[in-house]
Amino acid sequence: MSTKEKTGWIIGGVLIVLYCLAPIAWIVSLSFKAPSDLANGSFLPTTPTGENYGLILNGSASGLFLPALRNSFAICLIATFISCVLSMFAAYAIARLDFPGKKFILGTALAVAIFPVISIVTPLFNLWRNIGLYDTWPGLIIPYLSLTLPLSIWTMSAFFREIPWEMEQAAQVDGATTWQAFRKVIVPLAAPGVFTTAIIAFFIAWNDFVYGISLTSTEASRPVPAALGLFSGASQFEDPTGAIAAAAVIVTIPVVVLVLIFQRRIVAGLTNGAVKG
Template identity: 70%
Template structure:
């Protein structure tokens, strides 16, 4: 029998210490923003980490007060635009990844690597041409004017991720379905897609996060609340006077826009973990 490998108490302790340090490093900014959002404007000036007295003034300001006209439309825009961009990216990348992984055609590896190479180009290099083009054809400050650029951010990583995932699915399953009378599309829809569900969910989450966190397109291709997303809207927050920084209201808005991300992760955590830690099926 093979000897069972055991972990020494010292190794376990070091792993625990490393985990705690990494967790503190990652969560400290979030806790700081939460603390800042619960401070009153007069309390923000002090150097204490925690507020001396809990205040919901910042949340009231962005949800019901003077900043709601700036924040709530932006929140609606972000949710709608990012959901549509994610849906389109997942559908297109699923079809493209399946073709690259399953079909034999010349240049498919070039297509795969070119899709990834697109992410190398800085976004700032195409903002000005997009601004000029969108202004001429009427897409400036519209949802569609942001959805299309967001696809340039989400499609490459989606195609790359799903291609690797489709390659893990055994060919025999698809061939067996076709032997039983299914067409190629039926085999893809009824056999391959359900098996690829963990990878599709993971890809959708990644694509949504990329679109949700974009600032440059949002600030450059919008000018009003008609399509301006939350990251861009936060830059327009102002204090009660020219001498007051809107740190509290920005922190409160940051906490609010984080809630949809947390909800998505909690709802689909099993699919995310499955997609990140496994292929699809074991051959």
């Protein structure tokens, strides 16, 4: 590319990054503003304060936020683990075996992934109330699997198709069983794809709001996105925007940490799944 073209791409990339980071910077700024400072129209807080963080960590809102944070971590990790284990077996079968309806299964998985959640919340709410799963961890883990499992199968099957079939055959020639070849050869080679799929599945479950607000009613299983919608000020005339922004910053930290820790594996997994050969 010419110097002019390179400059154009750099300017375009910087503008896109600024456009993506501007909402995050605004939320961080709001989290350090006092209630009287929220409507002054200034981007930066006039007098930075940690009052909002104290409110949600050890103040009046901690009883709502901290249990929800614990619930989100546990429920999303369990849902992600189950989704990855099931999708590994399903993706292996789709990538390695020839059977009727294989394309139909992949198409169905994609259709389920894009199916509107709001359309099944009401019947699911009634069903969960009748069988005793309402406001429980399993009552959220199962619906989360409907969000994470289809995309996990679709994504992981692309990684399994890139693994040379000859490597598994060589392991079986050396005396390994099908299960040993899968566990000791296929799974390690698919590790970047598994990590990528796990992080995507975790993000999907972590960000869910509709199931969280509809299928829970107490702090026993309410996740963070639902808890944020229930924040209130000290009085009916006080805006809880600062506390909500502080909670949003804290909720975002685990996502950022996961991406930073597994950045290389994510990039490797996305590259292996996108490039054939």
